[in-house]
Amino acid sequence: MCSLAKDIGIDLGTASVLVYVKGKGVVLNEPSVVAINKDDGRLLSVGADAQAMLGRTPGNIVAIRPLREGVISDYDMTERMLKEFIRKVSGSFHHIFKPRVIICVPSGITEVEERAVVDAGLQSGASHVYLIEEPVAAAIGAGIDITKPEGHMVVDIGGGTSDIAVISLKGVVESASIKVAGDQFNEAIVKYMRRKHNILIGERTAEQMKMQIGCVFPKEEETTIEIKGRCLMTGLPKTITVTSTEMLEAFEEPVERILEAIHGVLERTPPELVADIANNGIVMTGGGSLVDGFDKLITARTGIHTVVAENAISCVAIGTGKSLDSVHEMNDGTVNLSRRKQMN
Numbered sequence: 001m002c003s004l005a006k007d008i009g010i011d012l013g014t015a016s017v018l019v020y021v022k023g024k025g026v027v028l029n030e031p032s033v034v035a036i037n038k039d040d041g042r043l044l045s046v047g048a049d050a051q052a053m054l055g056r057t058p059g060n061i062v063a064i065r066p067l068r069e070g071v072i073s074d075y076d077m078t079e080r081m082l083k084e085f086i087r088k089v090s091g092s093f094h095h096i097f098k099p100r101v102i103i104c105v106p107s108g109i110t111e112v113e114e115r116a117v118v119d120a121g122l123q124s125g126a127s128h129v130y131l132i133e134e135p136v137a138a139a140i141g142a143g144i145d146i147t148k149p150e151g152h153m154v155v156d157i158g159g160g161t162s163d164i165a166v167i168s169l170k171g172v173v174e175s176a177s178i179k180v181a182g183d184q185f186n187e188a189i190v191k192y193m194r195r196k197h198n199i200l201i202g203e204r205t206a207e208q209m210k211m212q213i214g215c216v217f218p219k220e221e222e223t224t225i226e227i228k229g230r231c232l233m234t235g236l237p238k239t240i241t242v243t244s245t246e247m248l249e250a251f252e253e254p255v256e257r258i259l260e261a262i263h264g265v266l267e268r269t270p271p272e273l274v275a276d277i278a279n280n281g282i283v284m285t286g287g288g289s290l291v292d293g294f295d296k297l298i299t300a301r302t303g304i305h306t307v308v309a310e311n312a313i314s315c316v317a318i319g320t321g322k323s324l325d326s327v328h329e330m331n332d333g334t335v336n337l338s339r340r341k342q343m344n
C-alpha cells in the first residue's frame, strides 16, 4: 500500500469501489458495503468484511449499501466508507499528505448528487476533489484515444446504472444514463423464479445464477445450475435445476431497456459521428457487460460490431486514475474532459 499517496482515482460504484493510486494501479477493489453498530453508530467494517454480514446481522448491527442505483442514497455512510478506503490506501500519513482525489460519477448525476460526492471526498481527507463522468473514464480505461475529433461509443453497464455515451474530442457528445444494470438483472432473476417456479431465492443466489448461466443471447450449448430456495407453496426449502435458456426470458425486460437506450443515443448522435462509430465499433465496459452474449446481442441489434473491453470491471478505475495525469491541465482551463471539475 502507498503511504504517501498524493493522487487517487476512485470508481465509486454501486456494487464496488475501486481505488487507483498513481504509479501503482488498482490497489483496492471492495464491495460498496458498510457495517455499523446501531447502538452507538460505531463503524465496524467496510468492504468485503461488511458484505459478509449482509442479511446475517444480529439486531444491533446493520450492514448497508450506501449507494443505490448509481447514486448516493446514504450520504453519511458513503462519506465514512470513502474515508476508510482512502485511509487504507494512504496509510497513516494521510493527515499530513492530503491526496488529490478524482472520483468517477455516472453521467446522469444531478448537481446536488455531484455536490454530495465532492463533499464526501473532501470530508474523507482529500486536498482537492475532481469529478469525471463514468463513460469518459471508461473510454480512457478501455484504451480509446478520445482526444481526436472522432466518434466512439462506450456502453458501461455497472451495478446500478448503465451509461451509454458517444465521445469525441475528450467530451461527451450524446449520452444516456439509465438505472438498469447488473442489480436489475439479479432482481429480474428473483422475479422470474417466483413467477415461473414458485420459489423464493435471495440476492446472492440470483447473482450466482447470473454469473454461471446468465445469458442475453442464445448459447451454443445450454448450461444448467442447481439452486436452493424456499418453496412459496409449502414454505419449505426446495432444490431445482434452472437452464441458461430460461435466463434469456428472465432478462428480457432489462435487456430491452438497455437496447432502447443505446438506440436512442445513436438516433440523437450527429451522422458523422455515427459513421465513425460504425467504423470503430462499440466498446462495452463494467461488470454488467460480462453477462454472456451481450456483445453478440448488441452487434445483432445495431449492426455495429461490439466488443467487451479487456479488464471490463476495472476500466473505469484505470481511466479515472489515468486522467489524473491531466489534472494540472485542467487547473489552467485547457482540458475539458466532459463536466469534470475541481471543487474544494
Ligand SMILES: Nc1ncnc2c1ncn2[C@@H]1O[C@H](COP(=O)(O)OP(=O)(O)OP(=O)(O)O)[C@@H](O)[C@H]1O
Pocket (backbone or CB within 6 Å): 011, 012, 013, 014, 015, 016, 017, 069, 070, 157, 158, 159, 160, 161, 162, 181, 182, 183, 207, 210, 211, 214, 285, 286, 287, 288, 289, 290, 291, 292, 312, 313
Ligand atoms: N462475470 C460476471 N458476469 C455477470 N455479471 C457480473 C460479472 N462480474 C460482475 N458482474 C456484475 O457487474 C455488476 C457490477 O459492475 P461494476 O463493478 O462495473 O459496477 P459499479 O461500478 O459498482 O456500479 P455503477 O457503475 O452502477 O455505480 C454487478 O451487478 C455484478 O453482479
